[in-house]
Amino acid sequence: MRLVRFALLLALSLPALADDACPLPGATGGPAALLGPYPPAGSPEAAADLAVVLWEQRTRTPEEVARAxxxxxxxxxxxAGALAPGFEAGRHPRTEALLARAARAARPCIGTVKRAYARERPYVADARVAPAAERERTFSYPSGHATRGALFAAVLAELAPARREALLRRGAQIGEDRVIAGVHYPSDVAAGQRLGAEIAKALLADRGFQEALAEARALEWCGGAGAGAAR
Incomplete structure (x- = not known):
């Protein structure tokens, strides 16, 4: 039901920008140039990247796997947990649509970088990696989940400023959980978090997105409370 509702909101939300265009400025080379390449194979950085994945695999708990x-x-x-006890996501349809809109804007940015660098997933590159999440066929760099986690957290922080730190921590945790699950390297997550923050800046400067944000704030969020209680 949750996935169906999110897909419906994604389809109905008005476009902030063209669906096939990344909102980041292209003058500096676009998102691939912004992030730069991942650690090259055989480098100490690449070895450290894999070592963290294998360490997380050995030490992850059932609770962490379930969360991921x-x-x-x-x-x-x-x-919801970062927005205060008792928060009900279903009472905030405009906010859900705003996040769906942000996810749609982020998709071409993420895809551009993945195709540009074509990094193999940890479990493809090394047989020792046993993922605890679905094996995806897309490339590894950057992490799309880390991108969306950082992006969603930044947008929600505009609506619930009193919960900013908790939201940003939660957004970061979503990316880190991808390493715990063995489906991304730490450098994938770091790149995704940077990309998400940059996309958030671009969207928050877009007039149409600003108007949708203001509407969601006025109709669904209590001024100054930051707890997200619906009016």
């Missing part, structure tokens, strides 16, 4: 599994399809519901 619950984050496969990100939505407002994944940030």
């Amino acid at each position: 599994g619950s984050e496969e399809e990100l939505s407002l519901e994944d940030f």
Whole structure:
């Protein structure tokens, strides 16, 4: 039901920018140039990247695996705990639509970088890696979940400024959980988090997105409370 609702909001939300265009400025080379390449194979940085994945694999707990599994399809519901006890995502349809809109804007940015660098997933590159989440066929760099986690957290922080730190921590955790699950390297996550922050800046400077944000704030969020209680 949650996935169906999010897909519906994604389809109905008005476009902030063209669906096939990354909102980041292209004058400096676009998102691939912004992030630069991942650590090259055989480098100490690449070895450290893999070492962290294998260490997380040895030490991850059932609770961490379950949390990572619950984050496969990100939505407002994944940030409920950071928005205060008792927060109900279903009472914030405009906010859900705003996040769906942000996810749609981020998709071409993420895809551009993945295709530019074509990094293999940890479990493809090394047989020792046993992922605890779905094996995806897309490239590894950058992490799309880390990108959306950082992006969603930044947008929600504009609506609930009193919960900013908790939201940013939650957004970062979503990316880190991808390493715990063995489906991304730490450098994938770091790149995704940077990309998400840059996309958030671009969207928050877009007039149409600003108007949708203001509407969601006025209709669904209590001024100054930051707890996200619906009016």
